Amino acid sequence: MNFIIQWSGEPAMQQAAIERFMKTGGRPPDNITVLGRWHAAGEFRGVAIVEAPDASAVAAMVMEWSDIFSFRIAPALTDEELGAVIGARQGAAN
Template identity: 75%
Template structure:
């Protein structure tokens, strides 16, 4: 399952986040696959798309960084996956 993970940090925590990122490379736990990650230029926030078998794996990832960032996470669907859901809903409505 894919998840959208967004983070935002407070300026006072920026140095701690920089040091940890340089030391670890910001790698997720073994049970989470990083599909892509983007950082907002000039801001202390960003977004990643990750894949995991369940939400608890994503929760473990956010807990690792929870002292320097706040997170929002949501399940993510591709156009094809959402299209199938919408088509099914249309059929049920008719």
């Protein structure tokens, strides 16, 4: 299952985030694959798309950074997955 993870932090926490990232490389747990991660230039926020077995795995991952960042997490669908949902709904409406 894919998830969109958005994070933001307070400027006072930026040095702590840099130190942790340099130490860990920002690597996720073994059960999570980062499909992409982007950092806003000049801001202390970013977004990642990850593949995880379930929401619990994502929650465990962000807890490792929750002392530095605030997070918004949402399940994500590909165009194909959403198309199947839309198609099923349209079929049921007819």
